[in-house]
Amino acid sequence: MTPNVAQSTALPPDPSKAVDPATVPLRERLASQLQRRGAPAVLVLVVAIASVNSSTFPTWGNISTILVGNNFVWLLALGMTFVIITGGIDLSVGSMYALGGVLGAYGAQHSGSLMALLLPLAVGAAWGTMQGLLVARAAMAPFIVTLAGLLGARGLMQAISNEGGTTYLVPKNSFFASLGSGTWVPLIILAVLFALGALLLARTRFGATLTAMGGNENAAVLMGLPVARAKVLVYMLSGTLAAAAGALGAARLQSGVTTIGVGYELTAIASVVIGGTLLTGGSGSVGGTLSGVLLLGVIHNLIDSNFSQYGSAFTDTVNGGFLAVVVLLQTLLRRTQHLS
Amino acid sequence: MSSITWGRATLDRARIRHVLQEYGVYAALLLLFLVAVTLNTSFLSVGNMRAQLLQVTPVLVVALGMALVIGTEGIDLSVGAVIALAAAIVPLYLGYGFPGMLVVVLLAGAASGAVSGTMVAFARVQPIVATLALMIGLRGLANIINGNAGKPVTDSTVAALGTGNLLGIPVMTWVAAGGVALVGLLVRRTTFGRQLVAIGDNRQASRLAGLPVRRVLVTVYVISGVLAALAGVMLVGYSAESDPSTVGLNYELSAITAVVVGGTPLTGGRVRVLGTVAGALFMQLISAVLQQHNIHQSYQQIIEAAIICFAVYAAQERGTR
Numbered sequence: 277m278t279p280n281v282a283q284s285t286a287l288p289p290d291p292s293k294a295v296d297p298a299t300v301p302l303r304e305r306l307a308s309q310l311q312r313r314g315a316p317a318v319l320v321l322v323v324a325i326a327s328v329n330s331s332t333f334p335t336w337g338n339i340s341t342i343l344v345g346n347n348f349v350w351l352l353a354l355g356m357t358f359v360i361i362t363g364g365i366d367l368s369v370g371s372m373y374a375l376g377g378v379l380g381a382y383g384a385q386h387s388g389s390l391m392a393l394l395l396p397l398a399v400g401a402a403w404g405t406m407q408g409l410l411v412a413r414a415a416m417a418p419f420i421v422t423l424a425g426l427l428g429a430r431g432l433m434q435a436i437s438n439e440g441g442t443t444y445l446v447p448k449n450s451f452f453a454s455l456g457s458g459t460w461v462p463l464i465i466l467a468v469l470f471a472l473g474a475l476l477l478a479r480t481r482f483g484a485t486l487t488a489m490g491g492n493e494n495a496a497v498l499m500g501l502p503v504a505r506a507k508v509l510v511y512m513l514s515g516t517l518a519a520a521a522g523a524l525g526a527a528r529l530q531s532g533v534t535t536i537g538v539g540y541e542l543t544a545i546a547s548v549v550i551g552g553t554l555l556t557g558g559s560g561s562v563g564g565t566l567s568g569v570l571l572l573g574v575i576h577n578l579i580d581s582n583f584s585q586y587g588s589a590f591t592d593t594v595n596g597g598f599l600a601v602v603v604l605l606q607t608l609l610r611r612t613q614h615l616s
Numbered sequence: 617m618s619s620i621t622w623g624r625a626t627l628d629r630a631r632i633r634h635v636l637q638e639y640g641v642y643a644a645l646l647l648l649f650l651v652a653v654t655l656n657t658s659f660l661s662v663g664n665m666r667a668q669l670l671q672v673t674p675v676l677v678v679a680l681g682m683a684l685v686i687g688t689e690g691i692d693l694s695v696g697a698v699i700a701l702a703a704a705i706v707p708l709y710l711g712y713g714f715p716g717m718l719v720v721v722l723l724a725g726a727a728s729g730a731v732s733g734t735m736v737a738f739a740r741v742q743p744i745v746a747t748l749a750l751m752i753g754l755r756g757l758a759n760i761i762n763g764n765a766g767k768p769v770t771d772s773t774v775a776a777l778g779t780g781n782l783l784g785i786p787v788m789t790w791v792a793a794g795g796v797a798l799v800g801l802l803v804r805r806t807t808f809g810r811q812l813v814a815i816g817d818n819r820q821a822s823r824l825a826g827l828p829v830r831r832v833l834v835t836v837y838v839i840s841g842v843l844a845a846l847a848g849v850m851l852v853g854y855s856a857e858s859d860p861s862t863v864g865l866n867y868e869l870s871a872i873t874a875v876v877v878g879g880t881p882l883t884g885g886r887v888r889v890l891g892t893v894a895g896a897l898f899m900q901l902i903s904a905v906l907q908q909h910n911i912h913q914s915y916q917q918i919i920e921a922a923i924i925c926f927a928v929y930a931a932q933e934r935g936t937r
Contacts, residue, residue, distance in 0.1 A: 365744070410925065410929075414929055414932075415932070416925070416928055416929060416932070417882045417883075417928070419691070419744070419882065420872075420876060420882060420924065420925075420928050421925065421928075423869065423872065423873075423924065424920075424921040424922070424924040424925045425921070426869075426921075427869075427917045427918070427920050427921040427924070428917065428918050428921030428922070430914075430917055431913075431914045431915065431916070431917030431918035431920075431921065432914070432918060433914075434912070434913060434914035434917070435912065435914035435915065435918070439912055439913060439914060542748055542751065542752060545745070545748065546748065546749075546752070549745055555742050555744065555745055556742070587759070587764050588756075589755075589756040589757075589758075589759030589760045589764055590756065590760060591756070592752055592753065592755060592756025592759070593753050593756035593757050593760060594756075595752050595753070595756075596749050596750060596751070596752035596753020596754065596756060597749070597753055599745070599748065599749040599752065599753075600735070600746070600749035600750070600753070603735070603741045603742075603745045603746065603749065604735065604739050604741065607739045607740055607741050608739075611740075
């Protein structure tokens, strides 16, 4: 028995690998596959249908709009994936995105590109660490800690921008501005960060610890895993990524927009959930989240180009309905696998 | 080993903590009120009191429903969007008179609550995602209904609910006071209240004990939806217009804050109705005092964040594990 247990903790989290696959009923194996590969499958399907039916959809211009048009907001979902896998939640990322943008533009305007990058990253990391410490050491609910973080970070952003009265501009032709402009540089940054995130979650001891503590925190503590440290690190990672996303977004928009970011945390959570990561923690992947953000991006793009007369309200309604259907499906799948 | 001394010492500390947890919010409210009056005696003026009440009442109405939901270890993020939906429906059905409109609006709130409640109770979706889906979807729907624009609402009864007075106190505050009494009785004096608290404490045990877990859960979300819809009508009356893109924004956060500051634990199993009232008043008073002394919005938000953190930390039960 003992080697078996050790093996299941050291390996990446995969319920079907923990037991001999042959003994798992077909129905459960199908459900597990659908849970993890449902979002990519639907994404491929939607893209295929859209490409056949529309001549404007499969053009490079349109695809690059989907990929980089949302000013690095996808990075919020990347950070959120790590938090949600531990069974937590981070509501502060929308405010942190705005704060990172204002700090980045402030740094770029006052002391150059290096400061424009370092300032948001440092503040994001510090803010995330503070939230992580409250969650891990003071045992406070992540929901409420990061809700306070949402208010506090937006307050800090408004204080820095003189209540939104001062707009900091990113100097054109600076190195910092070039990070956000065009298509290829932002695309490479996104790809590298998502690839690093996927490796971190699936191939490292840290990633395995996160999944283990999301599955059963008490068991993870008893196994001697550094649960408290991992929690702090996860919120630090999410805060840093959100601030970095905001800074890069400011580089793209060439200014620190103070009204940006409201409600972005909800879209991030929705993307993660649609990507097949369980909100209860313990199961999920960065690849799933990537499918989730792409799927929402494609749907948004299709609605914008086909039903533009209804405006963004229609997109919101569809997104809400879509999220409801996805979570209902996931609950069914999870129950088939006896995960809940 | 002087176990007696040790025992008494912990007992005393435990008792102090208990007293603070139970009555801290009322003491803080009283203290803050005295500070507000000392700093600025015109704070007691009828005009100011009225303005404060008009602002806090819709939040309080929403927070009452939220307290019930949180008591079942749930959360309802959709309340702000339900307010928007209610606001969008008001001008559509005013032609049928105020009662007819009110019935339709409250039914819409109930329907929204029934959807999230069903997802939570039957499909076992986590409350935060179930209500998140409605939060995103319903505001969009409300904007579609209103054609992405604000509409003026000039009906005199709606205006009376939003701005009118009865015996010197705003009409909507009377309505809210009635709501507080009803919800208080519901929690303390009815079987439903007992069941709600039991489910929040331990859903599995409640199910095994034969409690109607699903029915209670759905009802709780329906109540929250109805109260949010009522707050929506109040807000339309207050502002004399129906603008779904702005009305009720962030009300879910204010309501959760009021409940949490009022001492209801997020882990469920307890509902503090009067505490929620005190929590809502406390947060309103804080922002009023800061505003009157020209503290910027930014610092207000930071201070509010710190208060939320402190309140939750103080309300946590420790030493029981």
